[in-house]
Amino acid sequence: MIGFNIVPLLPELFLTLTAMGFLIVGVSQGNRSTAVLTWTACLAMVIAAILLLQISWEGQTILNGMFVLDEFSGLFKLMILIGLIISLALSVDYLKVERMARFEYPVLVMLAGVGMMLMVSAGNLLALYMALELQSLSLYVLAGIHRNSPRSAEAAIKYFVLGALSSGMLLFGISLIYGFTGSIDFEVIRNTLDHAQGSTPGITVGLAFLLAGLAFKISAVPFHMWTPDVYQGAPAPVTALFAMVPKIAAFGLMLRVLFYAFLPMSGEWMQIVYFLSAASMIVGAFAALAQDNIKRLIAYSSIGNMGYALIGVVAGTPEGAGAVILYLFIYMMMTAGVFSVILCMRRQGLMAMQVSDLAGLSRHSPMMAYAMAALMFSMSGIPPLAGFFGKFFIFLAAVEQGYIALVIIGVLSSVVSAYYYLRIVKIMFFDEPADPFDRGMTLEKRVILFISVIFVIGFILKPNPIVDSAMAAAKALLL
């Protein structure tokens, strides 16, 4: 076919083909090869990132407008790849110790990664849906990959059933949007909305359903019910993956849909996102107070954090979108550090997942305790750590647009959430020591924890490269 250009698709193609190659290796070598394959998958993602950096990010639209590579999707793909590499590295040791090493694990993570990268590049609603399903389906299987554990199976079923429901809502919304605009292409939708004589309720309802489907993926209240159970039931490295990466992709999708395709309707969607944001922050802050299981705690914390990120969407400006990207990146780096600590919480070979298990951590492993404390201070948004700047840019963007009430809700709920973050610090440093954890933090966890802490502390010294690229990406989206 003439003009059939697939160069912008190279990183995804490379990952897909590598994943298929891994399947062949896995089938012939069996589950022994899992560790090797997982590390090779990390390497493949590094290569994909290099490929991504080599191709031009100058607004290339290919395959009939279904695939868009611009500065916005390029940056998101880079973030997704970093998150995937971290979560894969965190899982190697866990898979071995828990005797659930299966060679399909890295394959599924890579295919989920391909889905996420295609999500942020989607240029029409059909591509959006297909990429979203590729991602979700891989994640459903990953949630249930520890199939001898009833909790893992429960998590997978819950995630699957509710995910199917949300896909249904998404599709219903898409069908209404198609009905009223006559197209599924983002560009055409935007043109049509620009020319529309007044808005009909139909398109608003369609957009609301589409948003509901997307809100499920980022677990914004009231579509958050699955999050705590899935986070708790899934194996710990899979939880780390869930907490770090898919939400970035879903946010990328949401930003493109709202800020590009549906920009003419910003008055309508802003109210919906406003509600999602406020509700997520409040529920995330208060529900986390009562949690004893650290994975559930992280789940509610991530619900709250998505609420903060949504404030930037409500602002509806390039600064707001840039602040969202920055916030997501900082949140991902902090979560990576937190999970490298959580994965070390093991006594006599069994995972100890209660918050109280951290008691007196400062006595037996002071370095880990100080690192965790830095991450917790950063999560609760105390300056001069990175977490503070994430919230700062978000609140700034919202205040500039006059959303004072939402910012006040945000500040108050971050005060409430500071309680449970700092409670962890208190338990680690001032409570009677519990039995020490098993020795031996593996090298990759040390490295990830080190990078995460350095990032959190050092962000203030050199914030410009990251902030600038986030803002540039947001500008590329809103052109």
Next chain:
Amino acid sequence: MVVQAFAFYLFAGILILSALMVITARNPVHSVLFLILAFFNAAGLFIMLGAEFVGMILVIVYVGAVAVLFLFVVMMLDINFAEMRKGAKHYVPLGLAIGALLLFELYTLYGTWNMAEITKTNRAAPVESMEQLTNTEMLGSILYTDYVYPFQLAGLILLVAMIGAIVLTLRTRPDVRKQNIGDQVARRAEDVLEIVKVTPGTGV
């Protein structure tokens, strides 16, 4: 025109009735059979719309594969449907409320359909000369060219589904003896057969 209206109401009426029977029938096998009836009527509606390909696919895939699979599951698994349905009565008012809400929503939405003149040109068919081609030809002409990207993505999704089914269900069972073709071929008569001459009265 009259014939068309008659056919439409016939298909639509039977579709709704059989859909109702699917959820109210006591016997789960009857439920599945009513589901098949519903599929057939939906296919009839599609054919009336001129979408004969979708109609035929509905019959082939849903009736031929999915519904038969349902029948298998219903007949082969020991599921107590009466037990499962016990608590469902509590949710009837809630379900009716949501259904009514959706019906009202659809009614108001479809009352005002057009929003912009440009919509009509947007919706114009991507394939030219509609009259001369059949559905299947039209789909075939764009599925592997204009829409090759979602088509390949669908393939990838199916691959994930296959991997997922294997990951979640395949168990290696050491207590089951499996056929090993290599061993069978390598087996020689001299190694395993012993010819014994038995003289009468002595035994082996």
